[in-house]
Amino acid sequence: MYKLRIGIGNLIARALGAKGGYIDSLRNQIEALHANSAALHAQIQVLERLLTGTATARPPGAAAAVAALAAPVVAVIMPTFNRPRFIPEAIGSIQQQSFAHWELVIVGDGSGPETAAAVAPFLSDPRIRFVWQENAGSNNARNRGIAETRAPLIAYLDDDNLWYPDFLACAVDFLATRNDVDVLYGALVTDAHGLAGTCILWRPFDREELLRDNFIDTSTIVHRRCLIDRYGAWDQSVARLGDWYVMLKYTADKPAYALDVLAAYYRDCGDIRMTHRPHEAAKTEILRRMAAMAPRPSA
Numbered sequence: 001m002y003k004l005r006i007g008i009g010n011l012i013a014r015a016l017g018a019k020g021g022y023i024d025s026l027r028n029q030i031e032a033l034h035a036n037s038a039a040l041h042a043q044i045q046v047l048e049r050l051l052t053g054t055a056t057a058r059p060p061g062a063a064a065a066v067a068a069l070a071a072p073v074v075a076v077i078m079p080t081f082n083r084p085r086f087i088p089e090a091i092g093s094i095q096q097q098s099f100a101h102w103e104l105v106i107v108g109d110g111s112g113p114e115t116a117a118a119v120a121p122f123l124s125d126p127r128i129r130f131v132w133q134e135n136a137g138s139n140n141a142r143n144r145g146i147a148e149t150r151a152p153l154i155a156y157l158d159d160d161n162l163w164y165p166d167f168l169a170c171a172v173d174f175l176a177t178r179n180d181v182d183v184l185y186g187a188l189v190t191d192a193h194g195l196a197g198t199c200i201l202w203r204p205f206d207r208e209e210l211l212r213d214n215f216i217d218t219s220t221i222v223h224r225r226c227l228i229d230r231y232g233a234w235d236q237s238v239a240r241l242g243d244w245y246v247m248l249k250y251t252a253d254k255p256a257y258a259l260d261v262l263a264a265y266y267r268d269c270g271d272i273r274m275t276h277r278p279h280e281a282a283k284t285e286i287l288r289r290m291a292a293m294a295p296r297p298s299a
Helices: 001-054 062-067 089-095 113-122 136-146 167-177 207-212 226-231 242-250 280-292
Strands: 074-080 102-109 128-134 152-155 181-187 221-224 257-265
Touching: 001 257, 062 167, 074 089, 074 136, 074 167, 089 102, 089 113, 102 113, 102 136, 113 128, 128 136, 152 181, 167 181, 167 221, 167 257, 181 242, 207 242, 221 226, 221 242, 226 242, 242 280
Parallel strands: 074 102, 074 152, 102 128, 181 257
Antiparallel strands: 152 221, 181 221
């Protein structure tokens, strides 16, 4: 009888244990559903903000503030190295901007004659210039382009990416009406960045998150020229993650602003990009430099 009682007790304990495990499993599934629901809701909010962040939804006073600016307002810098198949579409996406007061400098960084031939039809637009230099890297080419321009705002477009038509209009409106912001970025549409469940790389600015990893693409950035005087231009000694280093410097003392507008479409053109290469050593070196950089007072 004693052994029977022990056996029944063990069966009951096993049943309760199995039931408890089942309940724990259900609880975990419910928590996962809640988490997925929250993530989906956050994605919907991002889409809503991007859909409503158009040039027609201008901030108060933007029309007068922008009209008071001397043209060209924005200098667009495009380094290029032997992508004659793709650069015409990139240039075309600049010409299709709803904001027209820009200047574009295309820097042929050691590019061959095919690139010059691809750019030539666009040079009838007086806003567009092409300069050539010996191959020195994309950061050097961006600095060369900046030196060739005079506009107070600076933007960048890689030679194989595309801009959405309202990007510059929204960026200029915002910077013309917000003197407290010196650098902003829009949303990047991409299938090449390994994003989970979305093709949109865009999130509110978070300095600590930016220190962990970059989430701001070069082609989505617009900043005031004064940041170059304050923090320096593109570092020619940094072969990888140059855009990350620039944004870390330019947000060292004041945050960037995440503009709720579609900025650029990232095209993976089949060549080897820095994005796809291992970069842990480059990250370590950039973070070392940032740690050694003295704080600068905000302007």
